[in-house]
Amino acid sequence: MQRIKKWWDLLGQIMGEGEYARYCEHLRSKHPEMKVPSAEEFYVSRLNEKYSRPNRCC
Amino acid sequence: MSFFPKTGWRRGARAGFWILISFTGAGALGAVALRRHEPINAMWIIVAAVCVYAIGYRFYSRFIALKVLELDDRRATPAERLDDGRDFVPTNKWILLGHHFAAIAGPGPLVGPTLAAQLGYLPGTLWLIIGAVLGGCVQDFVILFASMRRNGKSLGQIAKEEVGPVAGLTALCAIISILVILLAVIALVITNALKASPWGTFTLAMTIPIALLMGIYLRFLRPGKVLETSVLGFVLVMAAVVGGQYVAQVPWLAAVFTFDARHLAWMIIAYGFAASVLPVWLLLAPRDYLSTFIKLGTIFLLALGILAVRPTLAMPALSRFIDGTGPVFSGKLFPFAFITIACGAISGFHALISSGTTPKLITRESQARLIGYGSMLMESFVGIMAMIAACVLQPGVYFAINSPAGIVGAKPAAASAMISSWGYPVTPVDMQHLASLVGEQTMFARTGGAPSLAVGMAHIFARTLGGRTFTAIWYHFAIMFEALFILTLLDAGSRVGRFLLQDLLGHVWKPLARTSWYPSVVLTSVLIVSAWGYFLYQGVMDPLGGINSLWPLYGIANQLLAVVALCIATSILIKMEKARYAWITLLPMLWLVMATQTAAYQKIFYSDPRVGFLAEANRQSGLIAEGKVPVAQIPAVQRQIFNNRLDAAVTGLFAVMVLVIVVDCAREWLAILIRRKVPVLCESEYRVTVFD
Numbered sequence: 001m002q003r004i005k006k007w008w009d010l011l012g013q014i015m016g017e018g019e020y021a022r023y024c025e026h027l028r029s030k031h032p033e034m035k036v037p038s039a040e041e042f043y044v045s046r047l048n049e050k051y052s053r054p055n056r057c058c
Numbered sequence: 059m060s061f062f063p064k065t066g067w068r069r070g071a072r073a074g075f076w077i078l079i080s081f082t083g084a085g086a087l088g089a090v091a092l093r094r095h096e097p098i099n100a101m102w103i104i105v106a107a108v109c110v111y112a113i114g115y116r117f118y119s120r121f122i123a124l125k126v127l128e129l130d131d132r133r134a135t136p137a138e139r140l141d142d143g144r145d146f147v148p149t150n151k152w153i154l155l156g157h158h159f160a161a162i163a164g165p166g167p168l169v170g171p172t173l174a175a176q177l178g179y180l181p182g183t184l185w186l187i188i189g190a191v192l193g194g195c196v197q198d199f200v201i202l203f204a205s206m207r208r209n210g211k212s213l214g215q216i217a218k219e220e221v222g223p224v225a226g227l228t229a230l231c232a233i234i235s236i237l238v239i240l241l242a243v244i245a246l247v248i249t250n251a252l253k254a255s256p257w258g259t260f261t262l263a264m265t266i267p268i269a270l271l272m273g274i275y276l277r278f279l280r281p282g283k284v285l286e287t288s289v290l291g292f293v294l295v296m297a298a299v300v301g302g303q304y305v306a307q308v309p310w311l312a313a314v315f316t317f318d319a320r321h322l323a324w325m326i327i328a329y330g331f332a333a334s335v336l337p338v339w340l341l342l343a344p345r346d347y348l349s350t351f352i353k354l355g356t357i358f359l360l361a362l363g364i365l366a367v368r369p370t371l372a373m374p375a376l377s378r379f380i381d382g383t384g385p386v387f388s389g390k391l392f393p394f395a396f397i398t399i400a401c402g403a404i405s406g407f408h409a410l411i412s413s414g415t416t417p418k419l420i421t422r423e424s425q426a427r428l429i430g431y432g433s434m435l436m437e438s439f440v441g442i443m444a445m446i447a448a449c450v451l452q453p454g455v456y457f458a459i460n461s462p463a464g465i466v467g468a469k470p471a472a473a474s475a476m477i478s479s480w481g482y483p484v485t486p487v488d489m490q491h492l493a494s495l496v497g498e499q500t501m502f503a504r505t506g507g508a509p510s511l512a513v514g515m516a517h518i519f520a521r522t523l524g525g526r527t528f529t530a531i532w533y534h535f536a537i538m539f540e541a542l543f544i545l546t547l548l549d550a551g552s553r554v555g556r557f558l559l560q561d562l563l564g565h566v567w568k569p570l571a572r573t574s575w576y577p578s579v580v581l582t583s584v585l586i587v588s589a590w591g592y593f594l595y596q597g598v599m600d601p602l603g604g605i606n607s608l609w610p611l612y613g614i615a616n617q618l619l620a621v622v623a624l625c626i627a628t629s630i631l632i633k634m635e636k637a638r639y640a641w642i643t644l645l646p647m648l649w650l651v652m653a654t655q656t657a658a659y660q661k662i663f664y665s666d667p668r669v670g671f672l673a674e675a676n677r678q679s680g681l682i683a684e685g686k687v688p689v690a691q692i693p694a695v696q697r698q699i700f701n702n703r704l705d706a707a708v709t710g711l712f713a714v715m716v717l718v719i720v721v722d723c724a725r726e727w728l729a730i731l732i733r734r735k736v737p738v739l740c741e742s743e744y745r746v747t748v749f750d
Binding site (some may be wrong): 014015019025041043055 | 157165284342346347410414482553556557573
């Protein structure tokens, strides 16, 4: 069960999960004065960045 | 190897291990290459490939990492120096490997080897293995390194800074035009796979509402929970695959989802435009997650399936078509085998990915070896699996699926007779049986590679799981799997093309570069989508099925982009004062220059109308002049004449753009080598890492 959880998390990370948590952590430690965006705001703005440059190949 | 106590012992054991791998690899490769008169088992190819990959990774990539690039783990990477929690983030190397692999692996390594199987399994297999180890992996690795040393700059920017503005601008133009051809060709592949197939069309159509649903769920209900949403989407897609069977059986429903190629092409064009202007979170992103999830899973399953079934290859090592008369694509083994298989051996497009997101996420320089070189080895292995899946089919069946009606005739009896006369026996009964087994109306002339790959995959999967009754489900699963990520690539590609075009047009008139200005967004989207849409439509109307003329064009385009990337990589090596090692990129580059320029020349000027675009145009105008074309068909033939000339012009344009870059780079190399110019590298600052 533990092992399945580990693989599940790895797959999730590969697909880009945990980006929001990491960003919040980054803001807390490096820029405590900045406002933390909501999960939804972060998700949408992040997608707009991701899909504006070549990110998928033939 | 802790069970060898002394260092000397351990070294000996290690050397012994690698000698064993070398012999196994050489033995397997020898068996693949030399056994001619009996069918070989796929395991020989698998063992040969894996051993060569292991040796290439262990020795060649290490040599490049240590001696040529001198990767330095004390040097802080952009992910560390510029850590912003978003774009620049030090990431675990295994996660990044998966991430990078998911980004580079697309339909290319599946379709290319399937088409190249017309020459027999040997040429494609050798090119996939050798091309990857000495060419493709090196390109990906060096470009990833170059971008990592430049704060993750793109290939175009690197070209501009390291070579000059001419190379920079030409590279940008080349990238956009290559993107257009790429999108047209892969759109043609799914059009051919879905035409007259209500089951496949229904399944793919259902992925649109499923993606919308996932998009809403991901944004409003569980923001960022990508994996669970993908699993949810996957379950729905599987339901659609199974449900498609019933749709195909109910006459009125089947009629709703049955389209000819022309209508499908229009729908795909409309879809591409919609996806390019709609908000990303609604359609593009969820679809991408779904396709990544299914892609990784299916590739893994296919590997397991091949290992479990260990199929025997029915295709000969070399078919009679190495003489250039093949029905799938025309042209001799050299250069066309090396053009047909691009992704999987070496793909210029990877250079765009390697100079994109990945270099901003690497924690330590030495990890570029695993991520750049290693993930391309994995992609090459995907190509090998596709080759195996295509070659497990009886050659007669393979040619019946992949030969366009324009060559073998539209009637099953005539087509079977012609294919059998080539020495690859097949009967209409065999094909009817196959069609009913996979739940299609006909399997004749299903060109484009996707259907025959799906038959091969279904064959392998059904022998592992489910038996014959499941063959139809597996076939449509495989079609859905290919179509899903082709469509994802169409969305993502159209959108990226739009951004690149806006960037380019911004040089002409500033406001056009504003990515949030609606008129510019719509204008550039229309331009990009109608550009690839035009070529797609041309392919659909082509009597030879389009793949025959457009796939080589795409292969030439992709390989020319690889020439550009390798050329820039060579420039960087020379400027790093590593000219004595510049052969690592220079040799694959020269090989590709030879292959692509020969192919481009032949596609334009060759006297055989089946190969040369201009010869075909002249043949057709001759027919009109002699009055051999019925009056009603004259406009259609004239359109084909125009398209052949257009294809010739596009091929010529590609060849010229690349020569401009090569000459521009070569001038720079010469100036540095004869010390007329002091090399100035535009690397970012050296800072010592704080990571331990």
